[in-house]
Amino acid sequence: MPRRMGHDRDKDKDRDRDRGRRGASKFSTPRKKTCKFCADAHLKLDFKNAQQVGIFISERGKILPRRYTGACSKHQRDITLAIKRARILAVIPFTATQVL
C-alpha cells in the first residue's frame, strides 16, 4: 500500500468531519431512543387497532426498522407479529398497491 501524503490525510479528515456534521444536522430531529413498551408495562399492542399498528408501517406498508420505531428487540418482535396479524385481518394493507 502506498503511503499517503500528509496533506491528503488532512483533507480526508476535513471531509470526514464535514460529513459528520452535515449528517448530524440532516438527522437532527430529536429521536426517542427508549422503547415505549418497556417504559409503560400496561401499554399493549393490539393488532385489531389500526391506529396503533399503523404507526409502525411505512407509507408503502412495510414494517419500520427498529431505528425508527425505537423498540427493543423483544418488542420489535411483538410489533412485527402484530403487523402480520393485522395484515391478515385487513386492518392494514399488505402493500400500498392494493387498490380498493
Add this chain to the structure above:
Amino acid sequence: MNEYETVYILDPNGTEADVDNSIKKFGELIGRHGGCIFRTMNLGKKSLAYRIKKQSKGYYVSLDYCGDNTLVNEVERGFRLDEHVLRYLTIRLNESVDIETRKRELVEEAERIEKALAEKNAAEQNNAGGEMKEEVRYA
C-alpha cells in the same frame, strides 16, 4: 386448557342484529364443544385495508375463550361453513389457564381501562374525539 382469541370479519350487508346472532351462534358452538367464553366484543363496522370477497367493509368481532386445541378446529370449521364470515384469525393468548382466575383478571383489566379512559376524558374535556364504539360483554 388454552386461552384463544378469534377475530373474524362479518359481511357488511348484515345488520347489528345479525352480528349479535352470529356471536350467539359461535358462543353456543364453543360451549357445545367444551369451551368457555370469557368475553365477546363487537368492534363495529370498519373499512378493510383491501377487498375481501369483493367487500370493502366488514363487522369486526372478537371472541375470547378457552378450550382444547380440538375446539379450535371445530370453531374454525364453523367459520369456513358460514358464508357471512369474510375472514377469521385465531391466536393463542395463554397456555393452561384457570377459568376462574382468568375471568377475575379480565374484569380487573376492564376496570383499569375504564378508569384510565375516564381520566383521559377528564383531562381533555374539550377535545371530544370520536371514540371507538365498542360493545363488551362478560360471560
